[in-house]
Amino acid sequence: MIKQLLEINLIKWLEQLNEHRKAEPEKLTTEPEETSNVELKEMINAAAYFVSQNELSYNELCWMLAEKQLIIQKGYDNVSEDDIRKKAEEVFRSSCTYDELCWLISELKTLTEKKFLEIG
Numbered sequence: 001m002i003k004q005l006l007e008i009n010l011i012k013w014l015e016q017l018n019e020h021r022k023a024e025p026e027k028l029t030t031e032p033e034e035t036s037n038v039e040l041k042e043m044i045n046a047a048a049y050f051v052s053q054n055e056l057s058y059n060e061l062c063w064m065l066a067e068k069q070l071i072i073q074k075g076y077d078n079v080s081e082d083d084i085r086k087k088a089e090e091v092f093r094s095s096c097t098y099d100e101l102c103w104l105i106s107e108l109k110t111l112t113e114k115k116f117l118e119i120g
Contacts (some may be wrong), residue, residue, distance in 0.1 A: 037057045037113060047106035052099065061101040062091040075120040 035043075056064070066087035070079045096104070111117040 015094065018052040040110065040114070044107050047110055048099070051102040051106055058098060058101070059092070060090075060106045061098065061105065062088045065091050065094060065101055065105050065108075068105060072108060072112065072117055073120050078120070 009085050051061075063084065067079070069088055074083075080105055091101070108117070112119060
């Protein structure tokens, strides 16, 4: 009697498993999540705050911004250290403030994470 109950339960479980496996999986989307401009700006501001807390030098921030910009434009494999150095010099000469550099770095990072910008 117990053996029959176990077999019945096992058969029911297998039927459920088969039905579950037949179900169509949810479609994955790679589209950016709905984010309002206000939410996006708040996210960038928060990220900029954390970048500023790392106590990086102005030169390091110029380098980081140059690196992020070039990677977004050209992709990871197409950027050389010399390219980054030249771009970092341009950023340095642009006379951005320390806070502006933190914000720009955070903006690029946030926009790529939210898939508003694609890496080249």
